[in-house]
Amino acid sequence: MTPSTIELVPTVEDRRIARHAAAAIVLTVAEAAIPLPLPGVKPGLANIVTLIVLARWGWREAVWVALLRVVAGSLLLGQFLAPGFFLSFSGAVASLVTLGFAMHLPRRWFGPVSLSIFAAFAHIGAQLVVARLWLVPHDGVFYLTPVFAAAAVLFGVVNGLIAARLLRDRPAA
Amino acid sequence: MKRKLADWLPLVKPGDWLVIAAGLALCGVAAATLWRGGAPDKAVVRAGGEVFGEYGLNAPLRVEVPGPLGTTLIEIEPGRARVAADPGPRQYCVRQGWLTQAGSVAICAPNQVSLSLTGRGGQYDSLNY
Numbered sequence: 001m002t003p004s005t006i007e008l009v010p011t012v013e014d015r016r017i018a019r020h021a022a023a024a025i026v027l028t029v030a031e032a033a034i035p036l037p038l039p040g041v042k043p044g045l046a047n048i049v050t051l052i053v054l055a056r057w058g059w060r061e062a063v064w065v066a067l068l069r070v071v072a073g074s075l076l077l078g079q080f081l082a083p084g085f086f087l088s089f090s091g092a093v094a095s096l097v098t099l100g101f102a103m104h105l106p107r108r109w110f111g112p113v114s115l116s117i118f119a120a121f122a123h124i125g126a127q128l129v130v131a132r133l134w135l136v137p138h139d140g141v142f143y144l145t146p147v148f149a150a151a152a153v154l155f156g157v158v159n160g161l162i163a164a165r166l167l168r169d170r171p172a173a
Numbered sequence: 174m175k176r177k178l179a180d181w182l183p184l185v186k187p188g189d190w191l192v193i194a195a196g197l198a199l200c201g202v203a204a205a206t207l208w209r210g211g212a213p214d215k216a217v218v219r220a221g222g223e224v225f226g227e228y229g230l231n232a233p234l235r236v237e238v239p240g241p242l243g244t245t246l247i248e249i250e251p252g253r254a255r256v257a258a259d260p261g262p263r264q265y266c267v268r269q270g271w272l273t274q275a276g277s278v279a280i281c282a283p284n285q286v287s288l289s290l291t292g293r294g295g296q297y298d299s300l301n302y
Contacts, residue, residue, distance in 0.1 A: 105188065106188075108186070109186055109187055109188035110186060110188035110189060110192070111184060111185065111186040111188075111189050112184075113184065113185050113186070113189040113192070113193070114186075114188055114189045114192040117189075117192050117193065117196050118192070121196065121199075142207060143207060143208075145203045145207055146200050146203040146204035146207060146208065149196070149199055149200040149203050150200045152196065153193065153196040153197055153200060156196065157193060160189070161181055161184055161185070164184035164185075165181070165184060168184065
């Protein structure tokens with residue numbers, strides 16, 4: 001084998017991002033095995049990882065982890081560049097932008113639960129907009145908005161609680 | 174179980190409760206606005222008992238319907254329709270104004286013209302004033 005002439009030296013940060021992204025990808029794949037009543041209603045367990053990375057290592061790393069997860073997760077599930085991928089991608093981008101603003105809320109009053117709910121709403125909002133503009137050009141897509149919103153609250157609270165608990169009980173790795 | 178719940182509760186901060194409440198309120202508002210039902214999707218015009226025409230409520234449109242007394246003018250706008258003019262003596266159907274609910278009807282009996290809105294999830298067959 002010819003030795004590579006390009007030497008890529010991963011930094012500590014790179015390794016950390018890779019480790020967290022791997023955890024998020026595992027959650028994404030595991031979650032895909034759960035049967036769900038409606039397309040679009042998903043627990044979004046991988047966002048727990050995003051929330052933890054955001055709280056510990058900041059927004060930039062959270063963006064890396066979330067986007068790596070969307071791309072690699074879709075490759076593993078055979079969804080890459082399929083409509084589902086663009087829905088996940090737009091949802092992830094929207095929730096990252098929202099988190100970028102929401103993370104500056106006073107931590108004394110707003111914990112991971114708030115961030116999780118905000119992210120969940122941004123996720124579902126962006127997906128509905130993309131679906132309306134591109135996949136289903138009819139206002140009928142919005143008919144299930146209340147269901148999606150309820151799911152966003154429920155799973156937002158659950159994911160936020162798990163993230164908060166892990167942040168409290170586990171030391172930074 | 175109780176001990177476990179007590180373990181989780183401190184993780185929810187005061188602001189979090191507000192956000193949860195706001196999220197639930199948003200669900201309620203969304204359900205109330207999107208699931209109110211009764212939004213019409215079509216206007217059916219009848220003349221002399223026969224269906225004269227069916228029109229989607231998407232684009233503005235004016236329909237002239239001939240009857241025994243003269244011409245009844247039906248006006249359609251996105252989401253609503255009305256009888257704009259009628260040769261009948263008492264003008265009941267004109268004074269009914271815009272119809273916006275599925276199932277509502279304006280009848281111009283003297284000229285034998287009626288306008289009704291149809292749609293999925295109409296809450297009643299007709300409205301009387």
